[in-house]
Amino acid sequence: MPYSELDLSSPAPVLSWAGHPLASDETRMAKNVASLPFIFKHVALMPDVHLGKGALVGSVIATKEAIIPAAVGVDIGCGMCAIKTPFGADQLEGKLKKIRQDIEAQIPVGFNENDEVEKSVTNWQGWRQFKELHPGVQRLEGKAMKQLGSLGGGNHFIELCLDRENQVWLMLHSGSRNIGNMLAQNHINTAKDLAKLAGLSLPDQDLAAFVTGTPEFAAYWHDLQWAQEYARFNREVMMARFKRIIELHLAGGKPTKPLLSVNCHHNYAEKEVHYGEAVYVTRKGAVRAREEDYGIIPGSMGTKSYIVKGKGNHESYCSCSHGAGRAMSRNKAKLQYTLDDLIQQTQGIECRKDEGVLDEIPAAYKPIDQVMDNQADLVEVVATLKQVVCVKG
Template sequence: MNALNITGKQLIAIGYPQSPAITAARHIAATFAETQEAEVLATLAALLAAPEAYTADAVWASLAAMLMVPADETIQLKDPSSFVIYGPEAIEAGARAQMQTAVRLPVTVAGALMPDAHQGYGLPIGGVLATNNAVIPYGVGVDIGCRMALSIFDAPAAVLETRAGFYANALLQYSAFGAGNGFSGAQRADHAVLENAAFGMNRLTRSLKDKAWAQLGSSGGGNHFVEWGTLTFANADNEWNIPAGQYLALLTHSGSRGLGATLAGHYTKVAKEICKLPREAQNLAYLDLDTDAGQEYWLAMHLAGDYASACHEVIHQKMTAAIGAPLLARVENHHNFAWKEMLNGQEVIVHRKGATPAGAGVLGIIPGSMTAPGYLVRGKGNAAAINSASHGAGRQMSRTQAEKTFTPAELKNILQSHGVTLLGGGLDEAPGAYKDIRAVMKAQEALVEIIAEFTPKIVRMADDGSRED
């Protein structure tokens, strides 16, 4: 049986300081079996939160002693408080532990976990956190403003079979993938976002403008995609009065590329320098919106969000022009962002890290996987969920575990059985790495209603192992 290999990144994600404690934790974890990963990560999170409880433990005492060395902690956490969990049976212990820490921040007003939740950095992916006049860079996430966009065309879905090569070539010709990749020379797109005044805000934003131009209209790596599929309306109960039936549709998922990642890294560092928190909460360092640093990040976040939206707009314009079909409707929604909203009569900052806005009547797209359906939805405005829903199916295993679990032959077989053509992609994005999207949607029936169902047919993803997602 293989020994457990907990990575430094996993430990940092649950709050471990970049210190010898990481080496010690990895050494002890290696004495456990690979199948015990979730249990060991939960113990490591609990030990970090209360090392004094493990000083007599035969296995963990040495690590507990290292973590009890006094640190410069000037901000104390609140007593533990409850938060709502949707689909709790499918949510790992690490994500719960991260949320339990997040709701103890002195600025926290409310929290909720969506049914696609899994462990991330700081706030878990699928975590929603409402705060009082404070923004958390790692509560927003690294890929600031990442989003979904859906275009529905007045064309029969059958064209994806009768002209499959034409539609596949459009993806290959007009999209670009891979961390750091983009366009050069005459291939570069133009967009009003490049004139956004926030690019001139400081030296950092000015230095990022040329990279942003080069990557405008590209999609990065990781779980980002551009795909053709069929969209099925069961009836005409939709905002555009589109008759029931199947339609050609384009679905995209990507974010703010190198611009957003660089801004996230910079302002997380700034927040950690200003906001001194206990070890287990250090990745939740926040910025007061009444400070210059808070306002600067807020502007940078919006710049990255506008840029991510522009990337989708460029992609959809190119694809629409390429196929020449009339556009019936377009829907876009984003995650990895913070919004000023009202919650129970109070203005709050709502962080949705891998979670979709789902206020009453708000439209959104919730994808499954490269073979599982996605859904066009309408929010119900559930205050307990902080007017949110999941942003997808959510991973049920890490990328590394997926690469160990599935084979190229298995991926090929499942793609064939679903009639899906994959351009690029890798085993880390195999459908089995994700939760059952139908179970996720069942767990959030109180949060959204389904308007239409999207079925992927021709999918393009990065094929270079990029992890920019």
């Protein structure tokens, strides 16, 4: 279904692909953003939209001469990576448990980091700029090095999947780890302090912005681009490791060539041209979907995921959803569901089945099929994937 324009009486319109009315606190959040003086044209809400900090997760915010650091969020550059392999489902027979154990042994998850820094990480060009990053992160270079090639926690995951032709895919979801979080927090605090000093009356403190032409904007933009590259490379390092594990199990360690590779952010900002004007586009839980852009839209740890190609829809600023989107908070999921529910909803999947991942139970997410139906004008489906192994952060 196409979008609908929400009746918010805000200075800028809000276009929604959600296909359902927003809750009152979501409506308030959308209106707050649409009331900011530097919003360009309109705000676009994706089908997986839900509550966030300052701005809704699943919103695309185009701005003129300003950017909101809290709208980009604290996991700068968080996104997805996937490759299609030449392997078939039959080659996985009896190997899933061992594959999962090898992934868990070789890719640190949660707060963990690598014991040793591998050569590709040491050689990353981004380290040359580290001294130019915010003074508040200068003590973290060693930690950032050790965390490059690690998954993190929350809804981050590594999955071995099969498509409808029984072809094996590798997929993972991660961001810029502690360094991205610390950079974001330092800049968000600066933006809030500046708003206070200027006596600005903001509908929400988390909508404090930097204005172009100021040193604060320049510093944030520089650090943002750095963290986005760190996040992208973090996914590449993990994917290379993941690929080697699969090749060891399925090809005797012989390197193979991916049939398709996708690496896309869904928490980030870029300068782009829309409606003939150069603007800053913040995708807070949204994937760029220009014509021919490949994207990844995961469901949950028990449902389908999609590899998509963009249709270049200008009303959405050439964007689509970044996943199914949460239907309930982590706390609510833990209260509402039991370990038995989790076991039932992840039947047939080699994954953790304990209370530590109860907040990630599939039922805590919106139905992915509905989310996909609501964005038929934004993307076309290239492949439908179902996981057989899932490693959670």
